[in-house]
Amino acid sequence: MLLNPSAAPPPTEPEVLETLGGIVARFDRRRALLVPILQAVQAQCAYLPPETMPLVGRHLGIAASEVYGVASFYNQFRFFPPGRHPIRICLGTACHVKAGDIILENFERKLGIQEGQTTADREFSLERVACVGCCALAPVAIVGETVHGHMQPSKVEGLLLQIQIAREKAQREAAAASPQAEDPSDD
Amino acid sequence: MTEAPSIRTLDRLRAAAQAACRARRPEGQPVVRVGLATCGIAAGALDTAEAFRKAIAEAGIDARVETTGCRGHCYAEPLVVIDHPASGFPPILYPEVTPGKAGMLTRFFLGEGDPRFEHMLGATVANELIPSVLEFGRFNREQRLVMDRCGRLDPQSIDDYLADGGYGALARVLAGSPQAVVAAVGAAGLRGRGGAGFPTGRKWELAAAGSAPLRYVVCNADEGDPGAYMDRTLIESNPHQLLEGLAICAYAVGACQAIIYVRAEYPLAVKTLESAIAAAEARGLLGPEVLGTAFAIQVSLFQGSGAFVCGEETALLRSVAGFRGTPTHRPPYPAQKGLGGHPTVIDNVKTLATIPVIVERGAEAFRAVGTPDSPGTAIFSVVGDVVHPGLVEIPMGVTLRELIFDICGGVPGKKRFKAVQIGGPSGGCLPADLLDTPVDFDALSEAGAMMGSGGLVVMDEHTCMVDVARYFLEFTRNESCGKCTFCRLGTCHMLAILERICRGQGRMEDLERLERLARDVRDGSLCGLGRTAPNPVLTTLRYFRDEYEAHVVDQRCPGLSCRPLTAFYIDLEKCARGCDACVGCCPVDAVFTTRTRKKGIDQSLCVKCGECMVACPPEYDAVRRISPAHLAPVIERPPAAEAKT
Ligand SMILES: Cc1cc2nc3c(=O)[nH]c(=O)nc-3n(C[C@H](O)[C@H](O)[C@H](O)COP(=O)(O)O)c2cc1C
Ligand code: FES
DSSP states (O other): OOOSSOSSOOOOHHHHHHHHHHHHHTSOSOGGGHHHHHHHHHHHHSSOOTTHHHHHHHHHTSOHHHHHHHHHHSTTOOSSOOOSEEEEEEOSHHHHHTTHHHHHHHHHHHHTOOTTOBOTTSSEEEEEESOOSOGGGOSOEEETTEEEOSOOHHHHHHHHHHHHHHHHHHHHHHHHOOOOOOOOOOO | OOOOHHHHHHHHHHHHHHHHHHHHSOTTOOEEEEEOSHHHHHTTHHHHHHHHHHHHHHHTOOOEEEEEOOOSOGGGOSOEEEEOGGGTOOOEEESSOOHHHHHHHIIIIIIHSOOOGGGOOEESSOOSSSOBGGGSHHHHSOOOSSSTTTTTSOTTOHHHHHHTTTTHHHHHHHTSOHHHHHHHHHHHTOBOTTTTOOBHHHHHHHHHSSOOSOOEEEEEEOOOOTTOOHHHHHHHHOHHHHHHHHHHHHHHHTOOEEEEEEETTOHHHHHHHHHHHHHHHHTTSSBSSGGGSSOOBEEEEEEEOSOGGGGSHHHHHHHHTTSOOOOOOOSSOTTTSOGGGSOEEEEEHHHHHHHHHHHHHOHHHHHTSBOSSSBSEEEEEEEESOSSOEEEEEETTOBHHIIIIIITOOSSTTOOEEEEEESGGGSEEEEGGGTTOBOSHHHHHHTTOOOTTSEEEEEETTOOHHHHHHHHHHHHHHHOOSOSHIIIIIHHHHHHHHHHHHTTOOOHHHHHHHHHHHHHHHHHOSSHHHHHTTHHHHHHHHHOHHHHHHHHHHOOOTTSOOGGGOEEEEOTTTOOTTOOHHHHHOTTOOEEEOTTSOEEEOTTTOOOOOHHHHHSOTTTOOEEEESSGGGSOOOOOOOHHHHOO
């Protein structure tokens, strides 16, 4: 379930540079590879750490600002680490017509953050996306990799609670190291 | 006459594929087919498939579970077909199969031969025993030329596609001349399915002309329209048909490099394509010496990074080259001077997936479907306020009314149809009087909408047309690449005006100003994004002007949708004493209990989410929505101590 590397302290700068260096080294020095390189960085780090721009720029022989210019043009790239449970709310046409904005507001209220932000404990982040291709199930919310269709405002709390329970259970299990049989996922 | 080498090679491949399929599928063994495209997975199909596997293993039944793509009936996901020949019944389609139902069907149908009729949708084929799904408009009015194999085959299996006759068109084409293919596509009258409807044959001709040393083919799978997913489904359900079309196109125009530009937001589509390309290369259907001939084609994937404008062909090419996706001036068209200055054919997924069909059936047969100016079929994703949303493939020329009402079941509940939005952010909203418009490129453009990519959103009476225009403008403003001033700033101004109107602060002059701005943005923009961005505003102003006026003059939202202009209240005549349904569901605790133990809504807290309206039991039906907001009757909230029950 954890999408981000871990709950461990954030990596130090040399560590980040080493990771990035490893990724960049896999690619040729061709300008056309800029976007794939950035995608590879984001696939591994879940966002583009600030060190990415100069490093990739040096690799391709272009200015860091040029790298940033391209990265910021595309919606896919993030410049801040997302939460461990990234929540994305679809606001495509079908979801808009089916009041996806109310779902978004509900998440904002429950999490105490605005769209585009991450909670202080780095657990949740909230983003809006335009159509994930499940329009027949509108309105849609995506938690981690799981798509939840036919969302209702009243389902929001249950969804967050479920994640919380799953996490607490995992913590308990890790602490006790004696696995339990009960299944927390259901409603 | 001996057969051409490509056809001989294919025959060999096909025989091997058929043998592999037979080995995988013992004759007579019951099979459960679960649709596992994104929509199915979102509806829980992975759990359903797992439940079948577990139940079958536990019961020790001899049966297998297979995965397929999407059949387009997204309203009924997870969708399962059970084919149990020994039971004597034809294959049966079951809708909404939860893991619980999966266990039940395993026990009764697979175990005891009782198909549990009450849970089925119908048999997949006409037969004498049981009703078939072909009796429903949603099934029998469609004509599946392109999507025929979607949902029937396992998208992960190249054997399935080969055994079903796949790659036959490629083999046939390779036995003839490239010019013959271009001519056939031209004769078929195929028009690009990516939106503009440019004749595909002409584009190919243009790219094939001259003696360029290098040519490219790019498949446009960017699908940026936020509310359409045909391309994604085609890729996820039948990737090889696209690859076959791509290879044929490359052969026809003399390209040896092909790129598929696919949205990174479609992870399953990306994965499916990657494995399909690898499988096709392993069989010699792509790569060097395709099907034992001298033709070579190298296919690579490029993941688009989520920018709507990158669907535009020149912007797409910039993006592939590693730059910001800003469109450039045309001419020269990419077909003349594209990637790296080389002729580049850019075609939509549906266009390319149609090519094998044209080759197989011939240009004449293709022309026989659809209208003279728009031959063939159109694939729509019909979503929004409609009973049977999903993907529909119909012949061009079918009217919107047939599509929405006869095929997709119309508007749910007792609500009235208000409008249909076609073509996404570049398209327009058509009202009920225009429901008899046929769907083809020209008729839709004439009505002010656009075929676009094929997204069709149905809206009922509780949709506000001003809000819809605002929604699309917000989208285009965010997605404008910023190159042209009119597009960058014009959309901002238009959006500001629309937002003002939606808040009830509009002025009558605003309507004229909107129209003027719309014309300026249209005329002053370089690419299709800016040129079509005003369409949603222009069409709503043209067909729903009264709604704009109601917002401005009366602060009233006729669709009861703009939140600042509406209010919820509880009809005390209807509210049941002691029922707490609405209290529990309110996300902000705005619902309170009155002294008479009925309920009221605290307007200062209410966020107008409408949950209480959904929660209120239908026999009471006490929650009302009203606009303008000040018309809601005031119900006093009793002091806190008293309210406790
Ligand atoms: C703003 C904008 C977005 C577009 N988005 C797409 C898209 O998502 N998919 C697509 O196939 N064509 C899109 N197009 C159309 C392409 O520019 C191009 O016409 C099309 O890919 C040509 O393929 P076709 O001839 O097969 O239709 C878009 C055009 C514009 C102006
Ligand atoms: S609009 Fe939300 S999934 Fe398509």
